[in-house]
Amino acid sequence: MWLSSAWAVLCGLIASSAFVWTGRDVLIVALVVVITDGAWATQWWGLVDTDWRQLFANWNVIAVERSEAPLALRGSPADRSQHNLARLRAWWRSGGRERAGTPLFSTLAALMLGVLLSAVIAWQALALTFAAFALTQIAVILRLHGRAINWLHGLVAVGLAWMLGHAAFGEITLLSALAALIFSFAYAAALDLAQGAATTRRWLLPQLILVIILIWLQQPIAALALIALLIAQALLATVMHSLDFARAAQGWLMLAMLVAALGIR
Numbered sequence: 001m002w003l004s005s006a007w008a009v010l011c012g013l014i015a016s017s018a019f020v021w022t023g024r025d026v027l028i029v030a031l032v033v034v035i036t037d038g039a040w041a042t043q044w045w046g047l048v049d050t051d052w053r054q055l056f057a058n059w060n061v062i063a064v065e066r067s068e069a070p071l072a073l074r075g076s077p078a079d080r081s082q083h084n085l086a087r088l089r090a091w092w093r094s095g096g097r098e099r100a101g102t103p104l105f106s107t108l109a110a111l112m113l114g115v116l117l118s119a120v121i122a123w124q125a126l127a128l129t130f131a132a133f134a135l136t137q138i139a140v141i142l143r144l145h146g147r148a149i150n151w152l153h154g155l156v157a158v159g160l161a162w163m164l165g166h167a168a169f170g171e172i173t174l175l176s177a178l179a180a181l182i183f184s185f186a187y188a189a190a191l192d193l194a195q196g197a198a199t200t201r202r203w204l205l206p207q208l209i210l211v212i213i214l215i216w217l218q219q220p221i222a223a224l225a226l227i228a229l230l231i232a233q234a235l236l237a238t239v240m241h242s243l244d245f246a247r248a249a250q251g252w253l254m255l256a257m258l259v260a261a262l263g264i265r
Helices: 005-016 024-047 077-122 123-144 150-167 174-194 202-217 219-239 241-264
Strands: none
Touching: 005 024, 005 150, 005 174, 024 077, 024 123, 077 123, 077 150, 123 150, 150 174, 150 219, 174 202, 174 241, 202 219, 202 241, 219 241
């Protein structure tokens, strides 16, 4: 999938209708892209894409000697905490630093960079950066429990990126936030398809909802354009499936995002 957060940022700034071709605004766009495609993406890679189960597969067999003079009663919560901390230090020295050091340090550096750049832009950007980090942490927990996480990936990579592109230049409107949410679910469906899912309904239905919204807003040109793009994707779904469809249809999805942004600005 080559649809990136940078495109969502572009659609967000178009929806804000406040971007001006000045040096300041271009610099802000560059900072926003670094935050979304750099900091947020690195956080996701470091925390979610890392196989923590594999890294801690030998956790229970690590031998740790108990202190001869424990500070807490044996078997108490404090004693177990001290024992687990000693086991963590032993795991870190026995190879954990080489295997987990890069994703952990990269995540920390990405978080610090994202917070710093977001603080330069606006408080809304800072709030979105913390929201992206929170969603990433939730994705880690869900993945460890074998739950679906693509919907969270869609929210971080597309939904929040769209809203950050908008917030960098103006107050986020309800319609812009709704469009960001809709396309985040469409992107999540694309990830499902890329991973072998057969149905394309979750890809197409969010865009159909957006068509209805554009009609309600009396934006006939944007609605008609989005309907044409939706028909093209639906026809494509009749001859392609799963990963092939996701790869071929992502260009149409990007056009749909652009049309929606122009329609709600």
